[in-house]
Each structure stands twice: as C-alpha cells, then as structure tokens.
Amino acid sequence: MESKELSALLDKLHGRHEPEQYCDFCELIKWAQSNSYAEVWEQCPRGDWLIWICGSMAGETGWPARSQIVLATCAVAETVLKHAPEGEERPRESIEIACKWVAGEATIEQLHEAVHAAITTYARAAAYATITEYAAYGTDASAFATDAAAVAREKALREAADIVRQTLKAPGTLGSLR
Helix, strand or coil: CCHHHHHHHHHHHHCCCCCCCCCHHHHHHHHHCCCCHHHHHHHCCCHHHHHHHHHHHCCCCCCCCHHHHHHHHHHHHHCCHHHCCCCCCHHHHHHHHHHHHHCCCCCHHHHHHHHHHHHHHHHHHHHHHHHHHHHHHHHHHHHHHHHHHHHHHHHHHHHHHHHHHHHCCCCCCCCCCC
C-alpha cells in the first residue's frame, strides 16, 4: 500500500474532528503521510499507534483478530508491572482477566472493571513516584521531572512498538472498510 492509500485509510479510520482540538492520532496521520504501509509498520515509534491501527481494522481480511490485539496489548502492559506499588495486584489482575476474556473465561464487563481499576491505580502510583523522585532536586525539579518523563514516555512507546511488531504478524493486506 502506497502512502496516499495509507493516508486515506488512516483519515477514514480516524474520522474528523474540530481542527483546534488536539488529537494524539492526528500526530500518527502526520507522521505516516509520506510513508508506505510497510514503512509505517516497521518504523512506527509508538506501540499505541500500531495497536490503534490494528484495532480499527480488527476482523478485516488480512488483519489480526481482536483477541490477538488484546494479547499484544497485554504483552505491552506486562512491561510496566514493575512500577506498581508493592502489594498492588490490580494491574496484574487486569492483564490476567484480559487473557481470560480472550479464552472465553471472563465477560467484557469484568474486563472493563479490571482495566479501570488498574489504570486508576497505575496513574496514582506513577504520579506519586515522579513527585517523590524529583522533589530532592529543588526548584528546578518540575522542569527536570517533565523532561525525564517525556524521555521515559518516548522510550516506553518505542519499546511498546517493538513488542507489538513481535507479537502481531504484520497485516498482509489492508482489507476493505465496510
């Protein structure tokens, strides 16, 4: 698939919104503009972008099934379990429930509840860790923490992209949008 076809597909998947409204996936569309599909798959710096593309196309000819995408997402999520506070099991439990959902052993409602609990817990823990870690650096702590967080986020997104590429086979065809 050439870059114009890919751009058209991404535009269609994304839909339209107000131009002044920031959208993370608009960044994907901008980044992918001059790339072929193969280049996007191999060079994409963000795992969330790859998951969004595959999730939007789940079930289409040549694309991964929703269950495969959930498992790829779980593989990415497992990499951050080390950041959960000691004794906090909700993030790990949400991954387990997602795997059970793929196997038909949990309901979508159970999955949604577990994911919400894990995200809430993780967000609080990450914010607390950042504040605690950089409080010792004095008045410049805020700027330093912001820079460090941006670098860590970029690295984590690149690692997530690698995990997604390893977990999901690159879609062979782009199917058709119904």
